[in-house]
Amino acid sequence: MSTRPYRGPTCRHRRLPGGGRLRTARSTRHAHRHARTRTPHATAHGSIRRTHRVRHRSGHRALSAHARELGPRSTAGDSVTRQAGAIRRLCGSRPEGHACSPCEPSTDPRGRCASVSDSPTPDVPAVLVDEFLGFLGTTRGYSPNTVRAYATDMRIYLDWTERAGHDPILLNHRALRAYLAEMSEARYSKRTIARRMASLRSFFAYLTERGIVDSDPAAVLLSPRLPSRLPKVVAPDLLRALLDTPEATTDVGVRDRAILELLYATGARVSEITALDLADVDIAHAQIKVTGKGDKQRILPLYPVAVDRLRAYLGPAREGLKADRGSSAVFLSVRGNRMSSDAVRRMLKGHLDTVGGALSLSPHALRHTFATHLLDAGADLRTVQELLGHVALSTTQIYTHVGKRRLSEVHRDAHPRA
Known part of the structure; x- marks a missing residue:
């Protein structure tokens, strides 16, 4: 689609080449009825109101009935692009190879281009x-x-x-x-x-x-003020129980243990974990490569427990789920397809129900917990920003609330009279 200014779905306010406005059928009949009356009319205030005949420019003698009803130009100096766009908007959309000029006589009873009469107007x-x-x-x-x-x-x-x-x-x-x-x-x-x-x-x-619109009506509007709320963090006891809940004797259980451990070990988004391919996993160097928002990649380290659980899954457990489909995805469903983010959410809720945790917790809560625990242990904000994959440091600060115990410890250690 071209970038000419949009003038709305009707032709009432559209300009035509050479000046003037394109009138509707109703205004056309109104103009014809009053153009035949040449006698001045006195208004209630005694002034004279005259009805002028519409003057035709020589370049528009063969225009259709709509196009011939041209009023005087209201403003001077319309751009050439807008004038050319008015011709195309007058004739509308045409099939490929259709050569229709606005100066061709129209056979449509309403004075439109014949191609417009038979083809629908695009939305x-x-x-x-x-x-x-x-x-x-x-x-x-x-x-x-x-x-x-x-x-x-x-x-x-x-x-x-x-x-x-x-x-x-x-x-x-x-x-x-x-x-x-x-x-x-x-x-x-x-x-x-x-x-x-x-x-x-x-x-x-x-x-x-x-350049489709001249002004931005949404720029002056203010969004409602949002209440500030702290991210949900998984309690330490619940976190330990959740990570050990999946059974280590089944293929699905081994897979779930690896997924939950990776979510907490890396702070990655659930979509980044489900998008992992086998080529993104480096067991020898204890790291994985994830692709985040904007197709930005980052390397995330793994601690030994996460490496052990991931290695255990990539062995016989994954082979039991592959179902000979040859998928390159790391985490597979029971049918051998790549797991979706919704499937991981359902899996998490099932294990939360088993340990009696709050079902409102989501995989993103493990991301909040990851950032909070790192900061509580003394990690700097820039490091956490790189691990989470945030562009702006202010975004990381949403995740970096600290507990009351950490505040008390910092106050006790830093204040001179504490």
């Missing part, structure tokens, strides 16, 4: 949203889960604009405030509202950067 907002999602996945390097979340937010936004009667591309900030108000009245959480507004900001920033 421009939906096309722009698809291009935006493709931009996030290819240019920005967002993960499939992130792009899927953006797609969900944009689908909900398009549904709202259709229900509320707004143009999804040309609406103003007041309409977006109405969108915020509707979500608040529906009792959506502040985090959900903030995430959807972040998706809209990225979308309109993308449209503005490409």
Whole structure:
């Protein structure tokens, strides 16, 4: 799709080459009815109101009925790109090889180009949203889960604009405030509202950067203030019981022990663990290579217990799950396929149920626990940032809350009068 300015789904406000606006059928009939009346009319205030005939430029004599109803140019100096785009928007989408000029006589009863009468008009907002999602996945390097979340937010936004009667591309900030108000009245959480507004900001920033819209209506809106909350950390007793819960006598149990140990040993995301291939594991040097957000790779060290459990799984246990499929994935399901992130979450909840732990804990809680335990043991913030794969140090600080006992110890050791 070209990057010419988007002018909405109707032709009421579209400009044509050579000046003037393209009028609708209703305004055309109105102009014809009053153009025949040449007698001035007195208004209530005594002034004179005249109805002028529309002047035709020589270059538009053969235009269709819509195009011939040209009003005077309201502003001077429209760009050449916008004028050329107006011709293409007048004729709409055509099949390959169709050569239609706006100066051809139209046989359509409503004065449109014949190709427009028979072919459907493309859904421009939906096309722009698809291009935006493709931009996030290819240019920005967002993960499939992130792009899927953006797609969900944009689908909900398009549904709202259709229900509320707004143009999804040309609406103003007041309409977006109405969108915020509707979500608040529906009792959506502040985090959900903030995430959807972040998706809209990225979308309109993308449209503005490409020159499709002249201004960004989402730039002036403020997201709701989110309450600060500490990440969930697995208690030490529960953590020890959880890591030893899977049975070491079955192939699935050996696999689960290796997965849980790697999650706590490396602080990796669950998607990074499930994406591991055999080539990413280096048992001899006690390390693994993971690919994080933005396709950024990092090397994570393993302690001896994690190495032993991973080596035990990569032996007969993995061969028993492979089912002769020849998969290169490290962690396989019972059918021999690569395990998904959802499968790991279900596995964790099953083991939490066995040990009587809180079912609200997720694999990400092991990542929080990893960062917290490192900092409690004296690791510096930069090291934890590199291990977690964060670009900004401020992101790492979310994970680096410390317990009250650690605060008391630092205060006792550092304060002169403690």
